[in-house]
Amino acid sequence: MASSNIYRDLLLPQRHGLPFWTPEPDANLPETYKDRGISIGDLGLLTDDGGFDYLFNIHAKADDPVNQLGTPTDFNPLDKSDYGIRKIESFHSKKCCITRNIAKAFDAGADVYVVSRSSS
Amino acid sequence: MLVLPHGADRYEVKAYQDYEEYASKHGEAWYRFVNQTQRRGARNNSLYLVTGCDKSRSWGLAAGSQLQEHTVEFKFKGGSLAQGTVGFHASWTTVDGLESRKYPLSITDTTARMNQCVFARGLVIGINKNILKKGTVRSRQVGFSTSNSFVPFGSPPGSNGSPASAPQSSPSRDSATESSSGDLSNQKQDLTDVGDSDNSSSVIVQGFPQHPKQVSLLFLNEVYQPLKSASGVES
Numbered sequence: 001m002a003s004s005n006i007y008r009d010l011l012l013p014q015r016h017g018l019p020f021w022t023p024e025p026d027a028n029l030p031e032t033y034k035d036r037g038i039s040i041g042d043l044g045l046l047t048d049d050g051g052f053d054y055l056f057n058i059h060a061k062a063d064d065p066v067n068q069l070g071t072p073t074d075f076n077p078l079d080k081s082d083y084g085i086r087k088i089e090s091f092h093s094k095k096c097c098i099t100r101n102i103a104k105a106f107d108a109g110a111d112v113y114v115v116s117r118s119s120s
Numbered sequence: 121m122l123v124l125p126h127g128a129d130r131y132e133v134k135a136y137q138d139y140e141e142y143a144s145k146h147g148e149a150w151y152r153f154v155n156q157t158q159r160r161g162a163r164n165n166s167l168y169l170v171t172g173c174d175k176s177r178s179w180g181l182a183a184g185s186q187l188q189e190h191t192v193e194f195k196f197k198g199g200s201l202a203q204g205t206v207g208f209h210a211s212w213t214t215v216d217g218l219e220s221r222k223y224p225l226s227i228t229d230t231t232a233r234m235n236q237c238v239f240a241r242g243l244v245i246g247i248n249k250n251i252l253k254k255g256t257v258r259s260r261q262v263g264f265s266t267s268n269s270f271v272p273f274g275s276p277p278g279s280n281g282s283p284a285s286a287p288q289s290s291p292s293r294d295s296a297t298e299s300s301s302g303d304l305s306n307q308k309q310d311l312t313d314v315g316d317s318d319n320s321s322s323v324i325v326q327g328f329p330q331h332p333k334q335v336s337l338l339f340l341n342e343v344y345q346p347l348k349s350a351s352g353v354e355s
Contacts, residue, residue, distance in 0.1 A: 003183045003184060003219035004183075006184065007181060007182075007183035010121075010183060011122060011239075012329065016239040017172060017173070017239035017240050017329055018240045018241065018242070018328065018329060019122065019181075019238065019239055020238065021181070021183075021221070022221075023176070023181075023223065023237050023238045024223055024235075024236055025235055025237075034235065035233060036233075036235055037175065037233070037234075037235030037236060037237050038170060038173055038237035038240060039131075039170065039175075039237075040131055040133055040170055040171060040173060041169075043150065043167065043168070043169050043170075044167075044168055044170075045154070045160065045162050045166045045167060045168065046166050046168045046244075047166075052168065052170075052237070052240070053160075055150075055153075055154065058142065058169065070157070070158065071153075072146075072149050072150060072152070072153035072157070073153075074149075078139070084133060084134050084135055085131055085134065086130075086131070086132045086133075086134055087130070087131050088130040088132075089129050090127045090128070090129065091127075091128060091129060091130035091174060092127045092128040092130075092176070092238075093127050094124070094125065094126055094127040095124070095125055095127075096123070096124050096127060097121060097122070097123050098121065098122040098123075098124070099121035100121075
């Protein structure tokens with residue numbers, strides 16, 4: 001089993017969402033997209049290497065820079081207001097460690113994490 | 121495991137049903153666009169609409185299939201947060217059978233952008249040509265580890281580079297229920313018939329992982345009753 005699949009199956013039960021093995025935006029995408037990365041309204045394809053293959057954003061207009069890779073004909077963006085999105089800053093706190101099956105996970109000082117766990 | 125040296129912010133849409141409706145309405149056109157216009161050879165149920173995400177500026181992650189107990193060490197050194205850019209040095213101890221990734225890649229890389237998506241919540245969009253009628257059906261579970269043999273809209277079967285599933289096999293649809301799919305079992309789904317009477321295909325939109333629901337901490341199902349004197353008494 002690929003590590004990306006193991007990673008997904010380990011972290012899914014933590015109920016934070018679908019964990020990406022590749023959280024970074026596609027390095028070949030336009031800068032305007034890479035500045036923000038995967039965001040709400042993004043339509044894409046889930047890849048078997050644990051990533052997201054971006055197509056277009058349903059909130060941006062067809063001529064928006066983040067949609068320069070193309071949109072379907074008759075594309076009509078979905079309206080969105082800034083208040084339509086709930087934002088929680090530092091939902092995951094600094095230096096947090098999200099894992100499963102751990103015997104112990106601790107900050108050993110000097111920014112060293114030590115995680116012991118039994119078999120996966 | 122996932123380590124977030126600088127933490128992560130969470131974003132979640134509120135009008136979730138807007139996204140469900142929008143995806144149901146356009147799902148078929150999207151598959152047509154992806155496979156006919158963009159020639160991606162996309163597999164059914166590989167199309168994903170993001171409705172929530174956790175964004176960070178740095179991360180380290182690791183997973184492996186080793187059998188014995190082991191210890192993983194992850195070290196990082198952060199730069200100045202105050203200056204907006206963050207120099208970051210991360211290293212994993214190497215353990216046999218453990219694969220790891222990190223961002224940024226080296227201490228010379230600086231990052232101030234919260235553009236790393238460590239978790240996403242969203243809608244899996246699929247096409248079901250077996251559904252002949254409108255209405256609500258019990259849908260099967262959505263799995264990610266198994267491929268789905270149904271390729272909508274004329275994508276060549278077994279084409280290379282297909283997302284979401286390697287074309288190594290064509291298991292039955294039932295085998296897709298084996299993977300860990302959280303709370304999707306026996307979930308009722310609304311189907312929108314997007315075709316005319318000749319076209320029996322339907323768009324299936326399913327939240328994955330399940331959208332966080334509002335909860336009530338009260339055990340009494342009391343309905344709020346306004347006081348009768350609230351209207352018609354004054355003046």
